[in-house]
Amino acid sequence: MKSSEILTCFQCGTCTGSCPSGRYTSLNVRWIIKDSIRKDISGDLELWMCTTCYNCQERCPRGIKITDEILRLRSVAVKKGKVLPAHRAVCRYLIETGHAIPIDDLHISTREQIGLAAPETVQKYKKALNDVKTLLKSTGFDELIKE
């Protein structure tokens, strides 16, 4: 369902002009807002180019919660199975190790060489890691990111 607030957009372009990501990518946030009203954009790559800096949302003269809307649109995309391969890989790391960026063998051995133990994280403790896995499973997160 579209928020009625979005319908007040008058395509002034302030959001696009304020968008740091749009200076370097094909993201045009004004188009995202316009297109999301009229069609399903869950397959648009540009949805994932937003850095969620909130510049556009702070400056929109209509007070439209643009960044929040982008996050909502992303949730819709993920529920439809549209997850980018790189994001899927990060999610898999989270499920397997409890970390989006796990500590790999190289870093563990480098730490050992300088006398540091493995950091105190769920990756080190099997029970804690199992608790994280149970938690993620209970939310349906693992199903969401399945190929």
Ligand code: SF4
């Ligand atoms: S700044 Fe607000 S009103 Fe202007 S184009 Fe963007 S969303 Fe629409």
Ligand code: SF4
């Ligand atoms: S929140 Fe996203 S769309 Fe808005 S200005 Fe920042 S990068 Fe651009």
